[in-house]
Amino acid sequence: xxxxxxxxxxxxxxxxxxxxxxxxxxxxxxxxxxxxxxxxxxxxxxxxxxxxxxxxxxxxxxxxxxxxxxxxxxxxxxxxxxxxxxxxxxxxxxxxxxxxxxxxxxxxxxxxxxxxxxxxxxxxxxxxxxxxxxxxxxxxxxxxxxxxxxxxxxxxxxxxxxxxxxxxxxxxxxxxxxxxxxxxxxxxxxxxxxxxxxxxxxxxxxxxxxxxxxxxxxxxxxxxxxxxxxxxxxxxxxxxxxxxxxxxxxxxxxxxxxxxxxxxxxxxxxxxxxxxxx
Amino acid sequence: xxxxxxxxxxxxxxxxxxxxxxxxxxxxxxxxxxxxxxxxxxxxxxxxxxxxxxxxxxxxxxxxxxxxxxxxxxxxxxxxxxxxxxxxxxxxxxxxxxxxxxxxxxxxxxxxxxxxxxxxxxxxxxxxxxxxxxxxxxxxxxxxxxxxxxxxxxxxxxxxxxxxxxxxxxxxxxxxxxxxxxxxxxxxxxxxxxxxxxxxxxxxxxxxxxxxxxxxxxxxxxxxxxxxxxxxxxxxxxxxxxxxxxxxxxxxxxxxxxxxxxxxxxxxxxxxxxxxxxxxxxxxxxxxxxxxxxxxxxxxxxxxxxxxxxxxxxxxxxxxxxxxxxxxxxxxxxxxxxxxxxxxxxxxxxxxxxxxxxxxxxxxxxxxxxxxxxxxxxxxxxxxxxxxxxxxxxxxxxxxxxxxxxxxxxxxxxxxxxxxxxxxxxxxxxxxxxxxxx
Numbered sequence: 001x002x003x004x005x006x007x008x009x010x011x012x013x014x015x016x017x018x019x020x021x022x023x024x025x026x027x028x029x030x031x032x033x034x035x036x037x038x039x040x041x042x043x044x045x046x047x048x049x050x051x052x053x054x055x056x057x058x059x060x061x062x063x064x065x066x067x068x069x070x071x072x073x074x075x076x077x078x079x080x081x082x083x084x085x086x087x088x089x090x091x092x093x094x095x096x097x098x099x100x101x102x103x104x105x106x107x108x109x110x111x112x113x114x115x116x117x118x119x120x121x122x123x124x125x126x127x128x129x130x131x132x133x134x135x136x137x138x139x140x141x142x143x144x145x146x147x148x149x150x151x152x153x154x155x156x157x158x159x160x161x162x163x164x165x166x167x168x169x170x171x172x173x174x175x176x177x178x179x180x181x182x183x184x185x186x187x188x189x190x191x192x193x194x195x196x197x198x199x200x201x202x203x204x205x206x207x208x209x210x211x212x213x214x215x216x217x218x219x220x221x222x223x224x225x226x227x228x229x230x231x232x233x234x235x236x237x238x239x240x241x242x243x244x245x246x247x248x249x250x251x252x253x254x255x256x257x258x259x260x261x262x263x264x265x266x267x268x269x270x271x272x273x274x275x276x277x278x
Numbered sequence: 279x280x281x282x283x284x285x286x287x288x289x290x291x292x293x294x295x296x297x298x299x300x301x302x303x304x305x306x307x308x309x310x311x312x313x314x315x316x317x318x319x320x321x322x323x324x325x326x327x328x329x330x331x332x333x334x335x336x337x338x339x340x341x342x343x344x345x346x347x348x349x350x351x352x353x354x355x356x357x358x359x360x361x362x363x364x365x366x367x368x369x370x371x372x373x374x375x376x377x378x379x380x381x382x383x384x385x386x387x388x389x390x391x392x393x394x395x396x397x398x399x400x401x402x403x404x405x406x407x408x409x410x411x412x413x414x415x416x417x418x419x420x421x422x423x424x425x426x427x428x429x430x431x432x433x434x435x436x437x438x439x440x441x442x443x444x445x446x447x448x449x450x451x452x453x454x455x456x457x458x459x460x461x462x463x464x465x466x467x468x469x470x471x472x473x474x475x476x477x478x479x480x481x482x483x484x485x486x487x488x489x490x491x492x493x494x495x496x497x498x499x500x501x502x503x504x505x506x507x508x509x510x511x512x513x514x515x516x517x518x519x520x521x522x523x524x525x526x527x528x529x530x531x532x533x534x535x536x537x538x539x540x541x542x543x544x545x546x547x548x549x550x551x552x553x554x555x556x557x558x559x560x561x562x563x564x565x566x567x568x569x570x571x572x573x574x575x576x577x578x579x580x581x582x583x584x585x586x587x588x589x590x591x592x593x594x595x596x597x598x599x600x601x602x603x604x605x606x607x608x609x610x611x612x613x614x615x616x617x618x619x620x621x622x623x624x625x626x627x628x629x630x631x632x633x634x635x636x637x638x639x640x641x642x643x644x645x646x647x648x649x650x651x652x653x654x655x656x657x658x659x660x661x662x663x664x665x666x667x668x669x670x671x672x673x674x675x676x677x678x679x680x681x682x683x684x685x686x687x688x689x690x691x692x693x694x695x696x697x698x699x700x701x702x703x704x705x706x707x708x709x710x711x712x713x714x715x716x
Contacts, residue, residue, distance in 0.1 A: 162467060163582065165594050167601070171467065177565065178470040241562025244586045 007057035010050050011075065015109045017047030018082065022102035029099050029173060037095045041086075044102060048082040055079060067135055074112035076135075077262075080143035081105050088147060092183050096174055100150035130205040134198055141194030142258060145230070148187035149255035152248035155180040159245055181243055184251055192230045199223060222261040229254045295628075296429065297358050298388035299380055300340075300347035303402045306379035313371055316341040318419065320368075325425040328364060333357040336430040340395070340416040342409065344402055349392060351429045358382060389433065389624050393617045396437040397444040398451075405450035405606045410441045432627065440620040444613040452609070453602035458489035460598040461569045461590065462496060465537055468567050468588055472497035478535040479503045480528060480549075481542030482514055485571050489539050490518055502535060504528045506542070532557035532566070539569045540576035551580040554587060569595075636702045637686050639711045644682060648674050 024040025027033075055076065058066035066072040085101045088094070154174055161171040174180070202223075203213045214220060233250045236242035242250070301314060316324060321339050328337045328350075336351035348365070350357055362380070366373045383391045394400040396413045417434045420426040426434065445451050454460040469475055477498050479490055482505060490501060501520030505511035508524055515522040523531055532538070532554060542548055549568070558566070568589040570577040575591050582589040590598075652674050656667050689705060705711075 158467070162464065162588055165590070165597070167598070174467075176466060176470045177468050182470070241559075241564070243563050244565065246585065 004061065007054045007061070010054040010057070011113075014047045014050035014054060015106070015113065017043050017050060018078070018102065018105045018109055021047060021098070022106045025098040025102045028095070032173065037098065040098055040102065041089060041095075044082055044098070044105070045086055047105075048079065048086060051075075051079045051082065065132055065135055069117060070115045071112050071117045074108050074115065076139055077142065078105050078108040078112060080139040081108065081146055084140060084143040085147060088144075088183070088187065092179075092186070094151075094175060094179065094183050096154065097147065097150060097183070100153060101147060104146060104150065128205070128208075130201050130208065134201040134205055137194050137198030137201060141191045141198050142262060144187045144191030144194060145251075145255055145258055148184045148191060148251050151180050151184035151187060152251035152255075155184060155248040156245065156252075159248075177244065181247065184248065185237065185243075188230060188233065188251060192227075192234060195227060195230070199227060219261065219265050222257070222265050226254065226258045226261050229257055295351055296385060296388045296433070297350045297352055298347060298383045298391050299350070299358060299361065300345060300391075301376060301379045301381070302345035302347075302400065305381060306376070310376055310379055311344065311346065314341075314346045314365070314369055314376060315343065316346065321416070321419055322423055324364070324368065325420060325423040327368075328361060329423065329425045331357070331360055331364075333360050336427045337361075337425045338416060338420040338430055338434070340413055342412045345395070345400075347392075347395065349388070349430065349433075351427075386621055386625055390617060390621045392433065392437050393440050393620055394614075396441040397613055397617060398441070399444070399610050399613050399617065403455055403603070404610050405445075405452075405455070407445075407451060410438065413441075414438065429628070433624065436620060436624055440617060443620075444616050447616065448612040449609040450606050450613055453605055455599055455602050455606065456488075457571070457592065457595045457599060458485050458492055460595045460602070461489050461539070461571075462492045464588075464590060464595075464598070465493070465567055465569075466496070468565055469536065473499060475536040476500040476502065476534060477520075477537045477539065478523070478528070478531050479514065479518075480538065480540040480576065481505060481544075481572065482510060483541035483571065486539050486541035487514070489569065489571070493537065494518065498537075502531055504531070529553040529557075533560045535566075536564070537567045537569065538577075539571065541571040542576050544572070544576055545574060547578045548576045549578060549581070551578045551584065554578075554581050555584055558584060558586065571595075632702055633689055636705055636711070637689055640685070640705065640709050641682060643709055643711065644678050648678050 021040045021043035024036050024043055028036035028040060055066060058072070062068070065076075067076060081101065082105050085097070085105070089097065154170075155177060157170045158174040158177055158180060161167050161174075162177070206215065207213045229250070233242065233247065233254060236250075237247060301311060303311070306314070316339060321341060324339055325337055328334050333352055333354035334350055334357050335353045338349040340347040340349075348361060350361060352358065362373060362377075365371075366376075381391075391400070396410055398405050398407065398409050401409055413434070417426065417430075420430065454463040466472070472493065475498055477490060477493055477500065479486060479501065494501070501515070501518040502523050503511045503515040503518065503520055504523040504525050504527065505514065506525045508522065511522040511524075514520075529549060532549070538549070540548065554566070563586045565586045565588065568577050568581060568587065570589065570591040573592060577589060577591070579589065579591070581587050652671055656662065656670065659667075662670075685705070689701065
């Protein structure tokens, strides 16, 4: 068995663990048994460990971070999502968040499995402190913002249930508005900080490679737009108390733009980071 | 008469022994329930009296405002009739007045009824938690009066564990079924940490005050009270350990509080949407929860449209309560299933209870005969040494246990479809276990 087949095998195992985790969370949503979400969480943890093994093997195999094609990028995105979710879950004890995040992880994993794994003939050497920092920070930040978006969606569901006085399926199962809002806020603060440092390290790397910090590349422009949206959200929250529904809607819009920056720019526009969606 | 007693103990379905008689909110109007309710002293007196009756082995009396239940383990057939007569005489109510409302369950039915009562499946508000404590109290009284014994001890302990199981495994106690509690439940879906929240009570009224008490028990520490009569505000504030606010200041307080409970007699809105909008800006949109218990309403309904403001009036809360009651009834069906299982288990235990004493009685009787005859014979055989006498005693004991082995095994190994009580009864007749004193 070659290194690649073993790492593929681990990748599939990780995917299956995530899938089991998702099933556990869905069962928990309906049945509300403590055991279910505990098992589901353990499954996500197991998935993340297996996934880490895959990524380590690939890194060793390639001698660099495995971020050379869409498959690898999606795979790292799923891993970042799982890891940040695990950390947040430990920090906030917000069980129900898994119901949004686990399916998202599975979705990204499936996408990673489906897209072709072609490697560019001569992969650019994605090495060096600035580049590795840039990649890791951006992925972690995006994962935190994805979770903020998840909490935002749950907030909107719960807010609707209370305001409309209909309550219903989600009302019982979701935690308080306060908790959802503060979780979302913490995720945004974390995600925004990581994103900021990720962009700075990216700029430094650009300077070292292309001799200029900023070259009006579409990816750069959209990254700036994304950053500004979250900056505006945080500003609004701190100065004029944008919270609750408005904050949740903003978080979801922000994440949609972020998704476009992450995938859309490469698929529809082009520019730097061409290896990204090979 | 003596024969009937024994037949009752031995024959047929042994569960028919337990008898439960009672009235409850479904069968009797409140006047009758009041007339047949017992204070603790009266319960003790009743237990003492009924225990003294030869027809009754064990007895327990539960009396709450919604029900009076008398649980009997009779020794004689006419025990229920005697108990009824006693109740009628003691409470000075002619039997004809309550006989129709009185239900009498026997055997499995009685066990099932008791399990349903303690599990709160038979309650007026299904799932209300007080009944378990009330039955426990009644049981404690029965034990202190020595009115309960083997069967009731076991039965009551089983009823407590099934009650806990039903509460644990179904959602019958999950959702609020009172207006004030429904309000608190909603508050906990808006706020996380009640300890940091501040409540303002406008006006006064039982429901509003209960809601405030619930909030305090959920951790709320800061209470402000406003009332048109400032003196009343001061009195209420003292009660809740809060601060009194003059009624004119009420709208300025919105900025500082998180939950507002209103229950004034005002004919117009005492809190308007404009003031709330202004306050929301000042409080940087931190959420506000309005609970309007007043009729006519105190709080402008338009407030519910303002972002981060939530308003529930009494009709909204009533709807929450109705939904929750409906939900509890659905959960109660699961509870009924658990109760059925427990009844079957208890039935089995009662059956087992009958096998063991029968075997013991047979063994005792045979042992006594063998021992008596052996000693009589040995006493006349002077030539035997002590070792030789002991050998004969051992031999006789071995013969007994070998002869007894198969019949005992047969009695113990009840088959799935065998009617054990029939064979136990046959064995008792065979060895004449029940007439040997005559």
